[in-house]
Every structure is written in C-alpha cells, then in structure tokens.
Amino acid sequence: xxxxxxxxxxxxxxxxxxxxxxxxxxxxxxxxxxxxxxxxxxxxxxxxxxxxxxxxxxxxxxxxxxxxxxxxxxxxxxxxxxxxxxxxxxxxxxxxxxxxxxxxxxxxxxxxxxxxxxxxxxxxxxxxxxxxxxxxxxxxxxxxxxxxxxxxxxxxxxxxxxxxxxxxxxxxxxxxxxxxxxxxxxxxxxxxxxxxxxxxxxxxxxxxxxxxxxxxxxxxxxxxxxxxxxxxxxxxxxxxxxxxxxxxxxxxxxxxxxxxxxxxxxxxxxxxxxxxxxxxxxxxxxxxxxxxxxxxxxxxxxxxxxxxxxxxxxxxxxxxxxxxxxxxxxxxxxxxxxxxxxxxxxxxxxxxxxxxxxxxxxxxxxxxxxxxxxxxxxxxx
Amino acid sequence: xxxxxxxxxxxxxxxxxxxxxxxxxxxxxxxxxxxxxxxxxxxxxxxxxxxxxxxxxxxxxxxxxxxxxxxxxxxxxxxxxxxxxxxxxxxxxxxxxxxxxxxxxxxxxxxxxxxxxxxxxxxxxxxxxxxxxxxxxxxxxxxxxxxxxxxxxxxxxxxxxxxxxxxxxxxxxxxxxxxxxxxxxxxxxxxxxxxxxxxxxxxxxxxxxxxxxxxxxxxxxxxxxxxxxxxxxxxxxxxxxxxxxxxxxxxxxxxxxxxxxxxx
Ligand SMILES: Cc1cc2nc3c(=O)[nH]c(=O)nc-3n(C[C@H](O)[C@H](O)[C@H](O)COP(=O)(O)OP(=O)(O)OC[C@H]3O[C@@H](n4cnc5c(N)ncnc54)[C@H](O)[C@@H]3O)c2cc1C
Numbered sequence: 034x035x036x037x038x039x040x041x042x043x044x045x046x047x048x049x050x051x052x053x054x055x056x057x058x059x060x061x062x063x064x065x066x067x068x069x070x071x072x073x074x075x076x077x078x079x080x081x082x083x084x085x086x087x088x089x090x091x092x093x094x095x096x097x098x099x100x101x102x103x104x105x106x107x108x109x110x111x112x113x114x115x116x117x118x119x120x121x122x123x124x125x126x127x128x129x130x131x132x133x134x135x136x137x138x139x140x141x142x143x144x145x146x147x148x149x150x151x152x153x154x155x156x157x158x159x160x161x162x163x164x165x166x167x168x169x170x171x172x173x174x175x176x177x178x179x180x181x182x183x184x185x186x187x188x189x190x191x192x193x194x195x196x197x198x199x200x201x202x203x204x205x206x207x208x209x210x211x212x213x214x215x216x217x218x219x220x221x222x223x224x225x226x227x228x229x230x231x232x233x234x235x236x237x238x239x240x241x242x243x244x245x246x247x248x249x250x251x252x253x254x255x256x257x258x259x260x261x262x263x264x265x266x267x268x269x270x271x272x273x274x275x276x277x278x279x280x281x282x283x284x285x286x287x288x289x290x291x292x293x294x295x296x297x298x299x300x301x302x303x304x305x306x307x308x309x310x311x312x313x314x315x316x317x318x319x320x321x322x323x324x325x326x327x328x329x330x331x332x333x334x335x336x337x338x339x340x341x342x343x344x345x346x347x348x349x350x351x352x353x354x355x356x357x358x359x360x361x362x363x364x365x366x367x368x369x370x371x372x373x374x375x376x377x378x379x380x381x382x383x384x385x386x387x388x389x390x391x392x393x394x395x396x397x398x399x400x401x402x403x404x405x406x407x408x409x410x411x412x413x414x
Numbered sequence: 415x416x417x418x419x420x421x422x423x424x425x426x427x428x429x430x431x432x433x434x435x436x437x438x439x440x441x442x443x444x445x446x447x448x449x450x451x452x453x454x455x456x457x458x459x460x461x462x463x464x465x466x467x468x469x470x471x472x473x474x475x476x477x478x479x480x481x482x483x484x485x486x487x488x489x490x491x492x493x494x495x496x497x498x499x500x501x502x503x504x505x506x507x508x509x510x511x512x513x514x515x516x517x518x519x520x521x522x523x524x525x526x527x528x529x530x531x532x533x534x535x536x537x538x539x540x541x542x543x544x545x546x547x548x549x550x551x552x553x554x555x556x557x558x559x560x561x562x563x564x565x566x567x568x569x570x571x572x573x574x575x576x577x578x579x580x581x582x583x584x585x586x587x588x589x590x591x592x593x594x595x596x597x598x599x600x601x602x603x604x605x606x607x608x609x610x611x612x613x614x615x616x617x618x619x620x621x622x623x624x625x626x627x628x629x630x631x632x633x634x635x636x637x638x639x640x641x642x643x644x645x646x647x648x649x650x651x652x653x654x655x656x657x658x659x660x661x662x663x664x665x666x667x668x669x670x671x672x673x674x675x676x677x678x
Contacts, residue, residue: 047611055605085608098608 034293036114038107045104048089052108055081056115064116064240068385071232071239073197075155078122082152086112087126090275091134096147102275102337106282110330113286114293117389118241120286122155124279125193129156129202131272132217136260145219149200157198158276159189159246160269166191167402169204170266174248176205176216181255183207183218185226185248191396195244196229198222203248204265215265218253226251237388274347275340276397277354281333284361284393285326291361291368291386292322298372298381315371322364329357348410351403358400361390415467415474415568415590417460418530419498420521420551421453423482423489424541431541437636438643439511440541442483449489452536454496454603455596460534461497462601463568475499477528481509481520487619494614495606501617502528506624508631513639514542518550520634523627525555530591532573537562537595548595558588564599 035053040046059080067074081087090105091097098105105127113120130149133141148154165172174187185205192201199222207216220227228247235243260268296319299310309315336349365387369376376383394400425431425445434441449457460476467474478493480486481504490501504524512520525533533555538545552559560566563575564583574587578597606614624631632638658667672678 044612048608051606051608051611080605083607084605089608 034296036111036289040107041101041103045100045107048098048100048104049107049111051084052086052111055084055086056111060112060115060119064118065379065382065385067240068118068237069239069379073194073240073242074119075197077119078126078155079153081112081119081123082154085152086123087152087155088130088150090127091130091146091150095134095142096150101341102278103334103341106278106333106337109279109282110286110289113283114290116240117283117287117386118238120283121238121241121280122194124276124283125158126156127279128272128276129158129200131275132202132259132268133219135271136264136268141219141256141259154199155194155197157192157194157201157246158272159192159195159201159203161191162188163190163245167399169269170211170215172204172206172215174203174205176203176207176218176253178207178255179252182252183216183255183258185218185220185251185253187248189246189248191233192229192244192246193241195246196232196242201227201246202259203246203253204269205248207262207265210263212266213263215269216262217259217265217268219257219259220251220253224251224253236391237385238392273397274350277350277403278333278337278340280393280397281329281336281350281353281357284358284390285329285333287386287390288322288326288329288357288361288364291365291383292319292326294381294383295319295322295368295371298375309371318367318371322367325360325364329353329360332356348407351398351406354397355400355403355407358390358393362387362394365390415463415472415532416477416528416530417463417474417532417534418477418479418525418528419453419456419460419493420533420535420547421457421478421480421489421493422450422539423447423480423486424450424539427451427540433643433646437511438646442485447485447488449492450536450539450541452538452540452596452598453489453493454536455598455600456534456536457493457496457498458601458603459566459594459596460532461604463532463566467568474531477502477530479521479524479528480504481512481517481524483510490619491614492606494617494619495610496604497610499617501619502622503619504622504627506629508624508635511636511639512634513641514544514546514550515640516634516638518547518554519638520627520629521547521551522554523629524622525551527622527627532568532590533557533593534566535593535595537597548593552593555591555593558590558592560586560588560592561595563594563596566594566596566600 085098089098089100093099109120109124133146160169162172176183176185201220203218203220204215206214208214226249230245232242232244299315302309333353336346336353339346339349368383369387372381372383375381426448429445432441464476476498478490478498478501480490535548548561549559560575562578564578565576567574572587572589573592576583577586
C-alpha cells in the first residue's frame, strides 16, 4: 500500500515518487535472493546514487540534494519498504558524510565532499571495536603522527560496508586524554595497511556486509584529519544523532512492509469459512501494528523537524530510535503470527523482516543506551 | 549533431486497455499514462550519443517531440528529466483519430520546425503495435531509414546500425539525415535523477498547433486517415486448459497434443 505522506513541497513529492519507483522496480524484486546469498548489491547503490539518493541531506553547493531531514528520512523509509539492507546502506553512507560536512574545513569539503555525495562512492563509519561497543569512548586503535601523516594501528569492528566501501571514516586514539583522546581521519579504501576482513555471518541483513577492519601501519595524510585532534568523540556523537533518526525511518519502513504483507494475506486467507481478517483476534493485531507504525513515523518526523529548525534534538532522536525499532520488532513478529505457519517459511518475506529489524535495536547505540540518553536528559532537567 | 526523439504517451502497460465505443479509438482518459517503454530506450540512446560526442568536444542537442493530448506533457517531462535538452509538443484536437499514415505526416511537419540530423524512435508503441511509423516517417522526410537497431554508431555524415533480425543481425550504414528505430536490446534506460526532475521544469517546451506546424487539417484526424476501425469486440475469456495426468504415458500424450496443434 502506498503510504499517504505529508510532504513540504512539490519537489519532495516528486522525489518520493522516484524513490518508490526505484524501491519497487530495483530493490524489492532482488532482496530475498541477495539476502539468501549474502551478496552486497554494490551496483544497485550506484543506480540509486546516480538518481541522487546518496547525498540528499547535504547542501547543493557541495553536490547534495539540499533536502530537509523530514524529507530525507521518508526517502529512507520508502527504500526500506523495498529492501532494508539498501536503506541501511544509504543511512550509513549519509552518516559518513556528516563529519566532513559539519566539521571539515572549506578546503576539505571542496576536495572530497562532491565525490562522497555524488552517488558513485560508498562510505563506511568505523567507531566500534570488539572491546568498545556501547562504551565507544574506550576504543583502542591508534593514530600516531609521523611527519605529514598519521599511522594507524589496531582493529575496528562491525564496520558496515567493510570490504566494499570506497572510503572509511576511522576513529582512533591520538592520546590518553579521557575526553579529548580520540580523533577522526578519512581514509581511502586503497590505503595500504587498511585490511577489511571477511564479513560476519549474521542473522539478517546479510546483503549488508559487516566486517572488521584491521589497521596495519596504514599511513593517512594529516590533511585528512577531520576537525582538530581530540575532537573525535564529539564528532562521533553528533553524527550518531542523525544516524539514529535514519535507523528509526528504516525500521518504520520494514514494519510498514510487514503490515502490508500481513494485511493482504489476512484479506485472502480463509479459515472456518471466512476471511481471517474478519476475526477480531486478527484484526486487532493488525490495528495495533498500524497504530504503532503511524506513531513511529510521527515520532521520527517530529524529531526531524526539530533538527531542520536548528533546535537540539538528541533526546528526541533517541526516543524515535527506541520506539521505532521496538515497534518494528513487535510488528514483524506479529506479521509472522498473522501468516501462521506460512509466515515462518521463506516463501513469504515476513520472517526475513523479523530477522532484519532485530539488529536495529542493537546498532547505532543499543536501545538500553538510548534510554540512558533520554534518562540523563531528564535527570539534568 | 542534433537529435530528435519521438516519444508517445500510452496507457499504462499493466492497465486494462479499452476502446471507446463512440469513435473506436484507444480510451486514454480513465487510465494512467506512461512513456511508451521502447521510447525510453530511444531517449537513452539519444542521450548516450550526445554524451559520447560531447566527450569528444562535439556539440548538439536532444529534443523530444510528442504528438498527443495535453496529458502527454507528463511523458515529455519524463524525457526531459532523463536529460533531454528541450521539447516540442504537437497538440491539437483536430489530430484525434489519426492513424499511422496521418501521424507520420503530422510528425514530419513538426520535425520541419526542429533542426535535426537524426530522428530516433522505439520500433513500436505498446498500444497500437503497428511498427510502421519509423519507415513512414523516413519516407516523408526523405531521410535514410535504419530500423530495428540494436546498436547505433555515429560516424562522420553517416550512421551505422546493427539491425536485429530473426536469426541474428545485419550491419546497415546510411547517410545522415536518418531515422533510426531501436529495439530494447540496445541499452538499459537510466532513471531520471532527482536533480534532473527539478531541472526538467525549467527546460524549454514549445507547443505547436496544426497551424504552427503548417499541417493541413484534411490530412490528419479521422478525415486524413487511410484506415478505419469498423468494429471491435472484447477478447473472449480464456478457455480452461487441458490437464494431462502422467500415468506413465505423460510424455507421449504431450507429444500427441503438440502434433495435433501442428507444433511438431
Ligand atoms: C549488523 C551490525 C552493523 C554495525 N555497523 C556498525 C558500523 O557501521 N560502525 C560502527 O562503528 N559500529 C557498527 N556496529 C556496532 C554496533 O554499534 C554495536 O554492536 C553496538 O553499539 C553495541 O555494542 P556491543 O555489540 O559491543 O554490545 P555491548 O556494548 O557489549 O552491549 C551488550 C549489552 O549490554 C547492554 N549495555 C551496555 N552498556 C550498558 C549500560 N551502560 N546500561 C545498560 N545496558 C548496557 C547493551 O544494551 C547490550 O544489551 C554494527 C553492529 C552490527 C551488529
């Protein structure tokens, strides 16, 4: 079912129409097979990149689409209705452009941003490590200044697009200072000493490769430092606020796809001589699913509008992330229930949706961490 | 090199197509219109030729030309958002009912108002499926006729194509100006980009009436058409198929059936 959206401009309506066409013609028909094979649809990212979807939320002067978050997030949601791994990829790529767009020098923006937003390149964001997940500030990979370069050593973990990315945002330790010990460099994928490992074997989102990135004396020019030395953690947290809204939109899209499948099925399937949608037990389940999706959409959009208006939106982004991903988990689980035994097989996409959204409660800050952020903002008054 | 791509808006491929009982023409009102699918390949090929030439320092423009009711503007916009430079829309109530012969006349007159070296079209439209327009147009323009192209190469003053045949392809070369019709094997049409969609709104669109194009009303519409639809009927509902149950002799039963139908 086409989601009836409130959009701010004709331009946005045309963008969403183009997105829906791409999602239904290019994404949805390929999703099940690529997920089964665990293959990253790299070429598909170029297709949607050429259509302009990899730089939407950034200014036109650097080659972006100049769209407000309110519109960009709904594009992500529509992509996720077609295929979660691709929507997630767009969200992660958008996240990788944030540090340079927000904290880079004019010279850095001029040199690198147009290519990053241009659609041909795909980025990766390397913050987490095996021992530093929720506690990202404890990361251990090092960047040592050597002449006009930084030399990187250590191992980053859980890198989305690890091995297929064209560049990596890499957070490394440049000193032991508790608050200003982390810095960010932007490294080309072909930098010697950047060694992506084989992808993790995952429960879902298998078309989105997640891999460790071993750093073995990788030399990165010092002019690729984004922000000042020691700004890394502040930059990481600032990027994640936007990233969390991205995940909210992606989760909402998958939930919408699950509701669409469940509703269509319930209107067809007959038991006891009638359509199962006419049993109150089933129809109330669908009603709750639809209500949760509307609420999740409203919540991420309300946080996005704060961001677009230049207001602080960190706690609201966390609320949207918790609510939308917990809701998507519930909705996709219930969608399997509505389809009964058929829902548990790979003949229908709902079991895949359920596996795909599980990780959304985990990455970009687990939902416990989000609650912590919300709780702290309340405690601070 | 200046290229004109002729595009047509047709009823959505998946929509049920109907003829209107009053004048026996395709009902275009109640259905969603889309760009005729093969025309997307024609637009793509024109853009590729232009891009390749401009990479070598050559100039030229791609113009889209459509004849059709007001609604056809949607299809023009799509071609412009893919990257065509400008558009010409031939629209006049008197054109309604034109058959292939009358349409080729009208388009040839409209083409007379646009500078061009090459005209590219899809080999057929999904609504009429006559596949004669490119040839008729070439004849009327006195241009070379290169149809069923699965590959196009532009040389100096000539165009060379691989002409798709049942068994393979022929290589055909002819001087410019030329009319080229393309098959879907030729390329993979691009999606419009978001920026292209925005830019399309600002691209020049010229609207032509019969008078503007110097078209004589007697030669178009029902009056100017050499063919007439005298009657039509709905396609009969599909008959139930015959199920062959395999009791060890399934193979020979199938062979019997195929022989009966003269397939083997
Ligand atoms: C598919 C996938 C893709 C990913 N992509 C990226 C990427 O591109 N870039 C990147 O940098 N990282 C990425 N990650 C890493 C992800 O962000 C981390 O997995 C996440 O931050 C959690 O870290 P952890 O796995 O080490 O869990 P831990 O931090 O060890 O957490 C384990 C459990 O303890 C809970 N917990 C921890 N601390 C607290 C606390 N203070 N209070 C309450 N509960 C707590 C957590 O909520 C969780 O339930 C990805 C992960 C996955 C699975």
